[in-house]
Amino acid sequence: MPLLPAPRLIDPAAVPALRWGVIGTGIADQFVHAIHAHTVQRAVAVTARDAEKTRAFADAHGIGSVHASVDALVNDPEVDVVYVATPHPLHREQALAAIAAGKHVLIEKPIALNAADAREILDAGRAAGVLVAEAMWTRYLPQADVIRQVLDAGLLGEIDLVRADFGSLVDVDPTSRMFDPALGGGAMLDLGVYIVAFASSIIGPPTTIRAVGTLADTGVDDSATIALKTDAGAQAALTTTFGAVTPIEASVFGSRGRLDVLSPFYGPVGLRLSVDGADVEEWRDDAMPQVHDGLSYQATAFASYVGEGLSESPVHPHDEVVSVLATIDEVRRQITAG
Template structure:
């Protein structure tokens, strides 16, 4: 039996509105703005961050014409169409609501907020204001993800039975780093775990049961977590995350007739392999993403998708809707709770 992969459906960057982006925060934003300018028709026109000198340098490096003294000033700037929130997690909620209240579209780095409750408030505010609110889960907008969607829609592997996905790395313990700081939203689940959890959700939907085990760091953040998620269909997902364990960062969807494997790192441009047929006579097909030299250049896909949704007057992404954003954060909330309870004396 032959084994073939569909062609990814990609939005052409020139087919969407040229939006003017205001950048809040200069950490991960560097990779995003580079991809924005190098591979899309979108442009960053203003930036703000806490350190004035670093912000001026950031603006000069990326050709951003305006530096604002505060996030409120940037949000109020009539030349800004979209606010990209790239601050630490704990600031996402207030910044997103302020931008929405000002009538701006918002792209919020993951996790979109610190809890399902905050996420629900943000998405409700966006719908009420008629602006697009999207989490920067860039994986959803990659070409390889579209290949996976088409394979699942076509029933290429039969009924899905099991998903495995992980994202973990060994981070040196440092009390000054945000990953180890509970007050800054540290821990594995919020930072890395959202990727495999979101991946499982994109295939199976909201889990009907959640079982989590893990360990806490001395600072109280979750250092490692392993989750068993059961879906309404009966399929399960095994997802793992860690900031003390080096993991392969791969994802696999297994069905009755085959499996779909995403190469490492599965959350960025990498590749897809489809395997079908019985053991001993399996056939495979592989697609590799070789469009860019560096991983983070793939961040531009979500910006192009964002602009296309603005053109369609959407308030949420059809590939990552608001209810699912809330559901994913609910899963993280529950996993964090279970890990903390198990670790309690």
């Protein structure tokens, strides 16, 4: 009998069909494609800095309204939820504008540049009675639900160690978003948020954080090796870098077994489980034609939470969003301090 449970999926047709206003046209291209292809969610309005590119984006995705400003988009009565997909430093101001306009908001990761800004955004959403969530799409993938069930059932025993890596070879360009301090550059805010969020989902917030790393000539972190520990004794060993391609895998080790998330662990890929020395059991997720089509799962989940009247995601609550950024804040501080 298989040990790996089936994922508990939300029926995309059973949730409210929300009208999405999109700010930014970068990762939003993959997001809008995914929701139009796999959900009942629809992008109805868009705004971005470059008017020509914004119009082309709207035409490509069948979006009817192109707004000249963020203010116009968030105050559009035909928009139910705002998707903030701009560079990190813009998230706070744009999210707060959407919340003030009474809109639900999904904000690309990281939700803000630091934990204090994240808390401000999330508290504002709660006070306004709207749903605000970070677009940590990994939390909404089918494999994430399988992982939660494995942990809840205690199949791995007492959790001892989490390992995760995310390295990508990024050409050094001082003018690019990746290396520009003013644009929230650095490996930790771009790639590292995934590995810290994964560790958090397994062992919770750390009480001990140790980090070493390197800085690019522009002053942003371009690699980090991180050790985390909780009061319960569980640990995490995490690595991220702009200087090399790494396996992009994640693993959880417990007193009874191990669970591996296949590569790339941030997308819908699959799991490998071994318990009590038994043969390895593997489950692969082949439901989506492309990795980033998995972005659709978070949109369906978000709409279901709106339908339930929630102000935060039950699988990615506000306190954890802030805790992950607090960990990143400390990692970056230690790397900068040398």
